[in-house]
Amino acid sequence: MNSIPANVAEKTLHDENEQQIPVAESPHSDADIVEGKTVGTPFADNAKFKLRDVEVFYGETRAIKNVSLDIASNEVIAFIGPSGCGKSTFLRCLNRMNDSIDICRVKGTLELDGQDIYDPRQDVVELRARVGMVFQKPNPFPKSIYDNVAYGPRIHGLANRKSDLDDIVESSLRKAGLWDEVKDRLDSTATGMSGGQQQRLCIARAIAVSPEVVLMDEPCSALDPIATAKVEELIAELSESYTIVIVTHSMQQAARVSHRTAYFHLGHLVEVNDTNTVFTSPEHQMTESYITGRFG
Numbered sequence: 001m002n003s004i005p006a007n008v009a010e011k012t013l014h015d016e017n018e019q020q021i022p023v024a025e026s027p028h029s030d031a032d033i034v035e036g037k038t039v040g041t042p043f044a045d046n047a048k049f050k051l052r053d054v055e056v057f058y059g060e061t062r063a064i065k066n067v068s069l070d071i072a073s074n075e076v077i078a079f080i081g082p083s084g085c086g087k088s089t090f091l092r093c094l095n096r097m098n099d100s101i102d103i104c105r106v107k108g109t110l111e112l113d114g115q116d117i118y119d120p121r122q123d124v125v126e127l128r129a130r131v132g133m134v135f136q137k138p139n140p141f142p143k144s145i146y147d148n149v150a151y152g153p154r155i156h157g158l159a160n161r162k163s164d165l166d167d168i169v170e171s172s173l174r175k176a177g178l179w180d181e182v183k184d185r186l187d188s189t190a191t192g193m194s195g196g197q198q199q200r201l202c203i204a205r206a207i208a209v210s211p212e213v214v215l216m217d218e219p220c221s222a223l224d225p226i227a228t229a230k231v232e233e234l235i236a237e238l239s240e241s242y243t244i245v246i247v248t249h250s251m252q253q254a255a256r257v258s259h260r261t262a263y264f265h266l267g268h269l270v271e272v273n274d275t276n277t278v279f280t281s282p283e284h285q286m287t288e289s290y291i292t293g294r295f296g
C-alpha cells in the first residue's frame with residue numbers, strides 16, 4: 001500500500017524467524033510528551049469507534065494515559081510502539097477483553113457507532129461478535145476445520161439450516177483465502193494445519209459471525225514470510241468490508257497494510273497520521289526516533 005524509505009528500521013523483535021536486532025533504550029521520557037495531546041490526525045469524520053480520554057489501570061499502575069482517538073469505518077489502522085507501551089492493552093479495550101483481567105480498570109468514553117460499549121447494559125457477547133479478535137498465536141479449537149468456523153454462527157444462532165451453515169463456512173473460508181486448500185478436508189482436525197493456515201482459519205472464524213471490526217494483535221509474528229504475505233493480502237481484501245485495527249512490531253507491515261498509523265509510547269498516544277506521513281515525515285521527534293530505529 002505504501003512504500004517506505006530505507007532509513008525506516010525493520011523491527012522484528014517478536015519474529016522468531018528473523019534475526020533479532022539490538023535496540024537501545026528510548027532517549028526520550030514522559031517529559032517530551034504533553035499528556036492527552038496527540039499530534040497529527042487522531043480524529044475522523046466517519047468514526048466507527050470514538051474514544052476519548054481513555055485511561056487503563058492495572059491496580060494502581062496507569063498503562064494508558066488519557067488517549068483520545070477515532071477509528072474510522074473501513075480503515076486499517078496500525079498501532080506501533082516499543083514493547084510495553086500499551087498497544088495490546090488499548091486494543092483489548094475495544095471489545096472489552098480486559099474485563100477478564102481482575103485488576104484492570106478502564107476509564108473514559110469508548111463508543112462504537114455512538115453507543116457506550118462500557119454501559120452496564122452492553123451485552124459483551126454481542127459486542128465481541130461485532131468486534132472480533134485475532135491473536136498473536138493461532139488458537140484454533142481442537143475441533144474440525146468446519147466446526148471451528150461454524151462455532152460462532154452456531155452460538156449466535158446465525159444459521160437455521162445445515163445448508164445455511166455450510167454457506168457461511170464456505171464463504172468465510174473463501175474470504176480468508178483458505179477454501180481451496182481445505183475444501184476436501186473440512187472434517188480434519190484444525191490443529192493439524194500449518195501455522196499460517198491455522199492463522200487464516202482463525203481469521204475465517206472471526207469473520208464467520210460478520211463482525212464490523214476485526215482486532216489483530218501481532219497476527220503474523222508466529223508466521224513465516226510466505227504465510228505473512230498471505231495474511232497481509234487478506235487484510236487488504238478484508239478492509240473493503242471491515243474496519244481493522246492491527247498491532248504490529250514490523251514497520252514494513254504497518255506501511256504495507258495500513259491507512260493510518262498510531263504511535264504509542266509509555267501509555268501515551270504520541271502521534272497519529274496517515275501511514276505515509278508517519279514513515280516519511282513524522283511530526284513528533286519521538287515517532288521519528290522510533291521509526292528510524294534509534295530505540296525500540
Ligand SMILES: Nc1ncnc2c1ncn2[C@@H]1O[C@H](COP(=O)(O)OP(=O)(O)OP(=O)(O)O)[C@@H](O)[C@H]1O
Binds near residue numbers: 058063081
Ligand atoms: N495483565 C496485566 N497485569 C498487569 N500489568 C499488565 C498486564 N498486561 C499488561 N500490563 C502492563 O501494561 C503495560 C502495557 O502492556 P501491553 O501488553 O499493553 O504493551 P504492548 O505495547 O502490547 O507490548 P508488546 O509489544 O510487548 O506486546 C506494561 O507495562 C505491562 O507490564
Ligand SMILES: [Mg+2]
Binds near residue numbers: 087089247
Ligand atoms: Mg502486545
